[in-house]
Amino acid sequence: MRLDHWLADLYRRHHRELVRYTTRLVGDRSDGEDVAQNAYLRLAARQAETAIERPRNYLFTAARTAAFDFSARQHAEWLTRVDWEDAAERVAGEDPAEAFERRERILRLALVLNELPNSCRTAFVLNKIEGLTHREIAGRLGISVSMVEKHIMRALVHCRDVARDEARSSTSR
Numbered sequence: 001m002r003l004d005h006w007l008a009d010l011y012r013r014h015h016r017e018l019v020r021y022t023t024r025l026v027g028d029r030s031d032g033e034d035v036a037q038n039a040y041l042r043l044a045a046r047q048a049e050t051a052i053e054r055p056r057n058y059l060f061t062a063a064r065t066a067a068f069d070f071s072a073r074q075h076a077e078w079l080t081r082v083d084w085e086d087a088a089e090r091v092a093g094e095d096p097a098e099a100f101e102r103r104e105r106i107l108r109l110a111l112v113l114n115e116l117p118n119s120c121r122t123a124f125v126l127n128k129i130e131g132l133t134h135r136e137i138a139g140r141l142g143i144s145v146s147m148v149e150k151h152i153m154r155a156l157v158h159c160r161d162v163a164r165d166e167a168r169s170s171t172s173r
Contacts, residue, residue, distance in 0.1 A: 010055050011040045018063055025067035026074075035070050039063040112162045116155055123148050124155035 011018070015036070022039070023032030039062040113121050122141065126132045127148075132140070134148045141148070 006055075007040070007043055010059055014056060014059060018059065021060060022063050022067050025064065026070055031070065032067075035066045036063055038070070039066040042066060109159070112159055113155065115162075116158055119143070120151040120154050123151035127152055 018036045018039070019029070019032050021032075022035040023029045026032055026035055039059065042065075043059065043062050113124065116124070119141065123137050126137045126140065127134065134145045134152075137148045138145045
């Protein structure tokens with residue numbers, strides 16, 4: 001039996017059990033299904049014609065690795081999400097009306113930034129909020145300075161477009 005057929009058969013036979021397992025690891029059924037699929041795709045991409053003594057264990061080990069990778073990516077993304085409550089606390093000593101308006105603007109900005117891909121949002125936050133240079137951001141993220149510039153420009157364009165759409169919708173009321 002060819003490896004791709006063998007692997008597809010292995011995946012079909014253990015799919016339900018594999019999804020239950022990955023769901024327990026990542027805490028969500030939908031994510032568990034994605035992780036199980038990613039484990040299969042990783043194994044299929046390897047296409048190594050080697051004999052495997054315990055195929056089920058092999059599949060579940062790949063699923064566990066995929067779940068750990070998924071959890072690490074998810075954790076890294078949450079670390080760079082904009083926390084509007086934390087930002088809002090910084091303006092707590094102001095006049096209540098001004099503080100309310102500022103909190104509303106911070107909340108809206110956080111929501112708009114959280115619509116962006118993780119790398120784009122991270123570059124923007126590091127530059128505009130933490131004050132890092134493009135070169136420092138490139139070093140921290142392991143990308144080129146040019147890519148940092150593209151990420152920041154994309155975030156600025158996105159913020160501008162959202163503001164323009166909101167302005168249009170508020171004047172058309």
